[in-house]
C-alpha cells in the first residue's frame with residue numbers, strides 16, 4: 516500500500532500550476548499536485564498556508580486565477596470559459612467533506628443523503644433511499660435515518676456527510692479537516708470510516724492535523740506553507756526526516772500540542 | 773346588534789385588501805431581493821432607491837397618489853385597486869428587507885454543500901436555501917401581515933368600504949361614537965390573534981424539527 520508502481524497507475528486528480536489571490540493577498544502560487552488512483556494524500560501545514568483553498572479549487576468552490584484542474588479526465592482551465600456541463604461533471608467526480616459537516620438541517624438524515632442522488636444521478640426516490648439505507652447501515656447509523664441532523668452527535672453528523680458524498684459515487688473524496696470540529700474520541704469514529712474507505716481503494720485527499728492518520732493511512736504527504744507545496748513524499752520519511760526548515764518547525768509545533 | 777352587523781359588512785374588504793396586498797408584496801419582494809443581492813452596482817442602486825422610496829413615504833400618501841394622482845391620467849384605478857396596489861408596493865419593500873435578512877442568515881456552508889454536491893442554482897434555492905430562509909422569515913413575515921391587517925384601514929381614506937369605513941359611516945348616522953370604534957377594535961383583535969398564534973405555533977414546530 517505504501518508504494519505504488521509509478522507507471523501503470525493513472526492519476527485521478529491532477530492540479531497544474533494553480534495560482535490564486537484575494538486582492539493583494541496571494542494565497543496560492545504555482546501549486547501542482549497529482550493524486551494516483553486508490554491513493555490517500557494527506558495535506559498538512561500551518562494555518563493560512565492555503566490547504567483549504569487548494570481543496571476548494573479542486574471542485575471549483577473557489578475559482579483559481581490561473582492553472583488547470585483535471586479530475587477523472589474532466590479538465591478545467593481557470594483562464595478559459597468554464598462550461599456548466601464540464602463543471603457539473605467535475606463536481607460529480609469529486610465528493611467533498613467539510614469541517615463543519617454542512618448537512619441540511621431542515622431535512623432528515625435520509626433526505627440529506629437521498630435528495631442529491633435524485634437530483635444529480637436521477638435516481639428514483641426508492642432507488643435513492645435503498646442506497647442511502649445501505650450506506651447508513653454500513654456506517655452503523657441505520658437507526659438515524661428519520662432523525663434530523665441536529666439530533667445526531669458531531670461524529671455521527673460527519674459520517675452522515677461522508678455517506679451523502681459517497682452516495683453520488685465520486686472518483687475522489689476531498690476532506691477538509693474532517694475531525695477538527697470534533698472531540699478527539701468522536702473524531703476516532705470518523706477516522707475509522709475514512710481508514711476503511713482508503714482500504715477499499717477510494718482515492719482521497721485529506722487536509723488534516725491528525726498526524727497519526729497522515730503517518731498510518733496516507734501514501735503521500737504534502738506539506739504546504741505560504742501558498743506553496745514546500746515538501747511532498749513518503750509520509751513517514753518526511754515526518755522522521757523533514758528536509759525543509761518550515762516543515763520541521765510545523766511538525767515540532769504539532770507534536771508539542 | 774344592528775351596530776355590529778353594520779360594521780361587519782366591512783369585514784370582507786378588510787380581509788381582501790390585506791390578503792391581496794400581502795400577496796402582491798410577497799411576489800414583488802422577490803425581484804427586489806434579487807436586486808439587493810445583485811453584484812451589478814447600478815441594479816443594486818436602483819433597487820435600494822426603490823425600496824427607500826417605497827418605505828420613505830407614508831402608505832396613506834401612496835394611496836392618495838395612486839387614487840387621485842394616477843387616476844387623473846390614463847390609468848384609472850378604483851379605490852380598491854389603488855388600496856391593494858399601494859399597500860402591496862409598500863409591503864414589497866418591507867418584505868424584501870425581511871427576506872434578504874433571512875437569506876443572509878442561512879449559513880454559508882449550506883451554499884458550499886449545495887455546490888459541492890453539484891446542485892443547480894435553482895435546486896439550491898428551492899431545496900436548501902429557500903426553505904431555511906423561509907423558516908427564519910416566518911415570525912417577521914406574520915408580524916408584518918398583522919400590521920398590514922391594521923394598515924388596511926388606511927384604505928378607508930379613499931373610500932374602500934372596509935371595517936373602519938363602515939364604522940365611520942355608522943358612527944355618523946347613529947351618533948354613537950366611541951362604542952362603534954370599540955367594536956371595530958374588537959374585530960381587529962379577533963382577526964389578528966389567531967394569526968399570531970399560528971405564527972408562534974409554526975415557529976416552535978419548526979424549531980423543534982431542526983433543534984434537538
Ligand SMILES: Nc1ncnc2c1ncn2[C@@H]1O[C@H](COP(=O)(O)OP(=O)(O)OP(=O)(O)O)[C@@H](O)[C@H]1O
Nearest residue numbers: 537540542560561562563564565566567568569739
Ligand atoms: N474568501 C476569502 N477572502 C479573502 N481571503 C481569504 C478567503 N479565503 C481564504 N482567504 C485567505 O487565504 C489564505 C489561505 O487560506 P486557507 O483557508 O486556504 O488556509 P488553510 O491552510 O486552510 O488554513 P487553516 O489551517 O487555518 O484552515 C489565508 O490567508 C486566508 O486569510
Ligand SMILES: [Mg+2]
Nearest residue numbers: 566567568692
Ligand atoms: Mg483550512
